[in-house]
Amino acid sequence: MLNKFSSSVVCLAAFGVLCLSGLAGAGQEHPIGSHADEVLIGKIYQKDSNLQHLLFNFRRTARHSGNEIYVTRTYTYPDGRTAAIEKATYHDDRLVSYQLLEKQIDAHGQAEIHGDAWKGRGRISFRYVKNGETYTDVEDLEASTVVNDDIVPYMLAHWDELMQGKAVFLRYIVIPRTQTVGFNLVKSDEATWKGKPAVIIKMVPASFLVRLVVDPVFFTVVKDSRHVVKYEGRTTPKIKENGEWKDLDAVMVFPPMHSRDEANLNR
Numbered sequence: 001m002l003n004k005f006s007s008s009v010v011c012l013a014a015f016g017v018l019c020l021s022g023l024a025g026a027g028q029e030h031p032i033g034s035h036a037d038e039v040l041i042g043k044i045y046q047k048d049s050n051l052q053h054l055l056f057n058f059r060r061t062a063r064h065s066g067n068e069i070y071v072t073r074t075y076t077y078p079d080g081r082t083a084a085i086e087k088a089t090y091h092d093d094r095l096v097s098y099q100l101l102e103k104q105i106d107a108h109g110q111a112e113i114h115g116d117a118w119k120g121r122g123r124i125s126f127r128y129v130k131n132g133e134t135y136t137d138v139e140d141l142e143a144s145t146v147v148n149d150d151i152v153p154y155m156l157a158h159w160d161e162l163m164q165g166k167a168v169f170l171r172y173i174v175i176p177r178t179q180t181v182g183f184n185l186v187k188s189d190e191a192t193w194k195g196k197p198a199v200i201i202k203m204v205p206a207s208f209l210v211r212l213v214v215d216p217v218f219f220t221v222v223k224d225s226r227h228v229v230k231y232e233g234r235t236t237p238k239i240k241e242n243g244e245w246k247d248l249d250a251v252m253v254f255p256p257m258h259s260r261d262e263a264n265l266n267r
Contacts, residue, residue, distance in 0.1 A: 038062065042254045044075070044235055054078050055250060056237050060149075067092050071149055075237045083237040088149040094118075098147045100175045104238050105130065105245050109175040117145040118154070126178035137178040145171045145180060148236070152228055155185055155201060155219070159226065162187050162201060169206065182206035188218065193230070197223045203233075215249065229254055 040060040046053035056075050063070045069090040075083045087099040095117045099110040107130035115122015120143035128135045146154050151172070158168040165187060171180040188202035204216040217233025231252040239248040 040254065042252050044237070044250050044252045047232070047250050049251075051251065051253065055239070055248070056083055056235070058252065069093070073149065075235075086148060086236065088147065095147065095150060098149070098173060098175070100236075102176075102238070104240075107131075107176070109135075109178070111147070111173050111175055113141065113145070115141045117141065117150075119143055120145070124173065124180065126175065128175055128178050130176075135178050139180060142171050142180070144169055145173060147173045152219070156226055158185070163199075181210065191220060193220055193222055198229070199223055227254075 038060075040058075042058035043051075043054055044056040044058060045051045046055055056077060058073070058075055060071065060073045062072075069088075071086075071088040071090070073086040073088070075085070077083055083104050085099075085101040085103070087097075087101075088095060089097045095113050097110060097112050099108070101108045107128070109126070109128030109130075112125045113122065114125070120141055122141035124139045124141050124145070126135070126137045126139070144154070151170070154170060155162070155168070161168055162185060168185040169182065170185065171182055173180050182205070183203050184206050186202050186204065187199060189200040191198040191200050199221050201219045201221060202216050203219070205211045205214050215233065217231065219228050220230035221228050231254075233249055235248045235250050235252065237248060238245045240246070
């Protein structure tokens with residue numbers, strides 16, 4: 001049972017990291033659309049390298065067409081080669097599909113959401129193809145279901161609860177496992193980021209058994225802007241060690257939302 005969760009269960013880096021201070025709080029159901037046309041960039045560094053060993057670049061773009069929002073999230077090596085691509089489709093700000101292309105291991109899959117992912121009431125259908133094998137499953141859609149791209153908007157929509165010390169539950173879609181996994185978001189610590197007050201939000205598996213094999217992930221959020229500036233934990237791209245592809249825990253940083261200059265990442 002434990003081995004089921006030991007691989008690819010938390011591929012969270014670069015979910016919807018948006019500056020949504022005006023949208024967080026009571027009554028906000030799904031803030032994705034407000035920044036649908038923003039371009040987000042990030043850099044993924046080797047853990048414990050003090051942001052010196054760059055592993056991957058990240059770029060999120062979104063195209064808004066009528067009631068639809070089409071998001072593309074691309075992870076590339078420093079030399080420009082593509083490592084992985086994720087695509088999300090929203091209809092009326094509700095997630096309807098999420099695709100994953102793992103070019104490193106020649107695998108791909110998708111989750112189709114039939115219903116309202118934040119409210120529940122519906123179903124999720126999974127499909128994942130790897131090594132010539134196709135895996136499928138169907139799961140009841142529960143409330144508070146998220147993917148990489150909307151996990152931070154979900155966090156910020158529950159900001160007041162987190163600041164009060166309450167745990168916020170979510171179900172995270174894991175395409176390679178063709179299932180969802182329960183997690184709790186909790187306020188972990190106070191911090192500073194470039195002289196500004198910040199808070200660290202921890203995301204930890206809700207199940208004791210999963211906690212034995214899956215480490216928590218951490219978001220550093222600047223308090224006044226509520227902009228996520230740093231993420232530590234499992235990433236979507238993998239790393240090759242001794243000829244084998246392995247899951248990667250790394251550090252990801254993001255520039256200020258008002259800046260599109262990637263050089264700001266290293267200031």
